[in-house]
Amino acid sequence: MITRRQFSLGAAGLAGLSALALPGRSLAARNDQLNILCWEGYNSDDVLNPFRERHSGATVRAESGTSDPEMINRLRAGGLGQWDLINVNQAWARGVMFKEQLIKPLNKERFLPYFEKMSPEFANPPYAMAFSPDGTDLMGMPQRYGAFNFVVNTDKISLDMAEDQGWNLFLDEGLKGRYGVLTYDNWNVMHLCMTAGFDPFQPVSEENVGKYTEVAKQIMGNARLMTDDLVAMNTALINGEVDCYFTGGVFSCSGARYDGMTNIRGITPRSGPVDGKGGIVWVEITSAVNNPDPSSLAEDFLEYVQEPEIAKLVASGGGTLNPITQMGNPEVMALFDEDQLDAMQVDTLAEELARCIEFEEVPSYDQLLAIYVEARRG
């Protein structure tokens, strides 16, 4: 007969043994887990639930970050073993994560065919920034993208004038106290370079540092408001607190446009200092994290988001609407209604892309960021 004391001892022993067995079990269970670190959109239930249904035994979790570097910090701070996929912009994917082996190459045989159905800018040849600098490894899959420069209320500043003036618009003393700055610091730095008249993606000369400092002080000093919250910024624009904002584009204003405020518009300058171009385009790259204990679901999910219905959900998820590379496929285009396409400024998309250069690593970033931070502090 077992006494209560013996039973308790046995139960405690079993509990101890099962605790010891946990690590082994969790290793074996990695293929039943998928953890995604992403910009908002991929983490919506609309996108995730059909995948969860297909893999009913798996735990699929997605968490959105507030900026590219914030998400990369999570990998650096011991998150390599926790995450399976990460979704950041092209410069951070190639310039930082691939270089530091935070991400690993994808299976080219499995994913290269998807490039054929993408928009021409990404299909022929397959989008170069999705590959390692030497062009051999496929670092990730491009999906959402958009020109990101500045945003105006076209009732106050005409589209033609904004495109024509470009970055000089913000140097006009008449605009003092009538514009905002969306403080996405790294973008602000690149846009200040453009405004100062030089290429942010080339090492900066002493002369240009001087111009940049002057421009940074003027633009930060004359701004009516600065915020990193795009909803607060759009609200200020709609209510007439400001007429335009420095740093922004379809990503930041499409939500307001879809709500009927089509007078709010992302602008790409007609001209600029880099071979006549003054705009910059971001392209999100979704990559497999270099997890020492990888989940096979990571590549399955990347393949899943290429499907037309799911790609459309990604484009319209998370309160913003953004063009996607899969729009080269007529089947995908047919899924969007007119209002959604208008919110994404699809009418001028190709034209705006032609006026943009790629978002790359900024070689003098540390120096320029320090000047920017000081100017912002006033």
Added chain:
Amino acid sequence: MERLERRMGLLAALPIGLLLMVSFIMPMVVIAGFAIMPQKVFELAHMPDFSSFAVIWEQGYYKSLLRSLGLAFLTTAILFVVCWPLAYGMAKVFGRFTLVITVLVVLLLFVSENIRLFGWNLTLMKGGLIEGHLRAWTGLSFETPLYTWPAIVFGMCYVYFPFMLFPLAQGIALVPDDARLAAMDMGAGPWRILFEIEMPLAAPGIVVGCLLTFVLSAGAVAEAKLLGGRSVVVLTDDVESAFTYAQNWPLGSALSLMLIVIVALIALVPISRIDLDAIMGRRK
């Protein structure tokens, strides 16, 4: 027997003590470690060079620190003046109505700080609840107070109001009515009673309320972002930028450490002078 009990007590407290050590002390140690590392490294296995402190001085980060501390002082002072009469009423006058006030103030805390601040943003902005209605009804308009430093102080006063009110009410409850009446009988005026009887006797509550408000305000960031439109860049904003966009963990850690040390020093002096047991009603 008593010794055994004490030893058992210590033993029983050990797990939670260790947990608190790991969760409170370890992050501080890591921050202090990164603060002395060379710029832009992501591990602690480097030769310390203390360069972040030079950067803080050279690039004027101390300005943000002074602004954060200045705003926190101002918020604390305003809240003290605003909360004293209400706290007095709650402790001495309102009776059962005190419960209603307590519930109303506590209800505020159930809503996220960011949502409450965004509500003020919509209320105060051009075309918002106040200016929009005024313009529609009377045709008059005014420049909104948003995106200025007073808007930040207003936001902090609004958010940290309960943290001053409740300790003050607790402190005032410690003042015996007899002491006040005796002072009145001996001819003391209301101001003299306030400064020489009530405030000294309510000191534990005043210190706790002021400390809570000051420490929270010094570390606040949402008010400056949402209501202040970053018209004032506070130190916590700089910490966030250093860790994220600058990818400079040592600089972010040094800035955090500087704020923690200065706020701790400011807080330690009054804490060492009050009897926390008194305000908790456990005076032996």
